[in-house]
Amino acid sequence: MTTVIETRGLKKNYRMGTVTVHALRGINLSVETGEFVSIMGASGSGKSTLMNMLGCLDTPSEGEYLLDGENVNNLTRNQYADIRNQKVGFVFQGFNLLAKTTALENVELPLFYDRSNRVPHTRQAAMDALERVGLADRVHHEPNQMSGGEQQRVAIARALVNNPAIILADEPTGNLDSHTSVEILALFQELNEQGITVVLVTHEPDLALYTRRVIQMSDGRIVGDKSVESRLIAREVLPTLPTLENGENGEVQS
Amino acid sequence: MKWQNIFKAAFQSILKNRMRSLLTSLGIIIGVGAVIVMVGIGQGSQYRIKKEIDALGANMLIIFPSHSRMGGVSRGAGSYNRFTLADTRKLQKESSLTAGISAIVGSGGQIIGGDSNWNSRIYGVDPSYLEIRAWSLKSGTFFTERDVRAKAKVTVIGQTVKENLFPDSNPVGERIRINNTPFTVIGVLAEKGQDPRGMDQDDVVLAPSTTVLYRLKGGRYISYMMASAISTKDIGAAQEELTQLLRDAHKIKPGEDNDFIIRNQAEITEAAASAAHILTLLLGSIAAVSLLVGGIGIMNIMLVSVTERTREIGIRLAVGARESDILVHFLTEAVVLSLIGGIIGISIAYGVGAILNHFTDLTAMIQPQIVMMAFGVSGAVGIFFGFYPAKKAARLNPIDALRHE
Ligand SMILES: Nc1ncnc2c1ncn2[C@@H]1O[C@H](COP(=O)(O)OP(=O)(O)O)[C@@H](O)[C@H]1O
């Protein structure tokens, strides 16, 4: 097993006028290839801040970070852009899909900016990614024509399409009803079975039980880190759940 | 690098946001179109006035009688030292720098001919008049020195008079009555249209100066004189020569003021041209306001969409777009929209110009420099406001761009 993520003493301070917020107070974390990790903790404990650092969406104030064996400290803006493009797939709570743009075009977007040209047939790759998330029949739908669950699947397909070293998902089920949430977890489990490393933030203890390892955060620190004893298998749990007919965002026909 | 991908993305953005694209282009269309049409009308008027004045005869001099002053005391309004035919003859004989000098004896009158009558201006002139005015005949002949000496009752009529009296026949050889005096029509003037003040230059009847003065009007005094210098560069010299000859004729002592005024065509042209220039300036400022309004329109649309577009930029940055990718994308969008808006604006301006020229009395003269200027300014505004907010957003951390509210 190789190490995908390795941080040492990662800190992030936000200066707000005269007050300094210590969002991260020294994070030492390592994640191995093939792991499925969930990060839990109260609101404001620094989960999103950590994920943003791990996804190179933001840079830490202090500390070291190795991603996929590469030191990613003090890089240029272009180098960070290329890392986001090639090493990381990020899934947001609010989906963050381009409006008025089809699922296929949204998924293809990272390949547009891929300077490595690892993927020669971008359209086909986007199709394949959508198929992996079970949306082969929704490729030409625009975000406003899809349910929340479907939109999040598109976002996951977009995170997959570049064959990243890791998928980072910050509360991916935060806007979804519980049934749809478990379906999304089922998808992550499936991808993880295929060997993809996943780190997922959730504040629902139930959902953490679908992952293999739970990290507990509090006030910018890691306060707990343990493996899940009896892991739940989403595919098995799903048939036992009642389907929500009137879920706000998460209507998914199965 | 995949430039074609980025250009493709820019074109897709334009097509997907039709309303925003349309509104942005609209600002440029208005800016470009209004400026070109307005300045075109101003310059068209300027050009037309200049052309019409040139058509009057570029070397022309006009000699008017004026109040004379004796030792600084005006002799009063009634005391014109007016011109007589003797003045004209003296100038004609002694001037060497003029190609022709003509007395002008103005009179109004009723003309009866064919089956109808018509009121027109009657001018008694000398044979050189035609050349001085740079007019020509459509048919027949002009009168000669002999006709002038004989006070011959011959006349040359303008197109408007011809059309009113002899709409369907050739009037040459016909007899008409001017204030009850019978005349023979010996020629018809070529059509000239309106003068710069909008007067119909074809509503005119010409006859020998002597005939009008002695047979129609009675009296000694002619109205004024017209002359033409032998060449454009001799206008000033001819003016001085005529001044001296007239001072001698009127026995004006050195130090005394002239009892006449000589105006040359250049002065008349200048006055009219400066009026037209003021018109151009006026229309130009209206155009500048349109440009400003168009520019503010573009700016508003662009700034309103900044929030939405900052999030879009955040998404693009999050999936790995470089700052330069975003810049090229937004610059392409802004340039394409400005170009399309500019081309539509220019087309509309040319269309409106053609309609004005065809259906109205206005003349729109569209000059390439103005087209380039209008296009350049609107384009610059469109590109700046399309690009500058994007440039700012592209410098943000992806996460800050995504959070933008
Ligand atoms: N951009 C920011 N500016 C200032 N403070 C911030 C910013 N982002 C996060 N914080 C602060 O950092 C702390 C951790 O926030 P966050 O990582 O979003 O927590 P979580 O995702 O666990 O709810 C909070 O106190 C929050 O107010």
Ligand SMILES: [Mg+2]
């Ligand atoms: Mg959070």
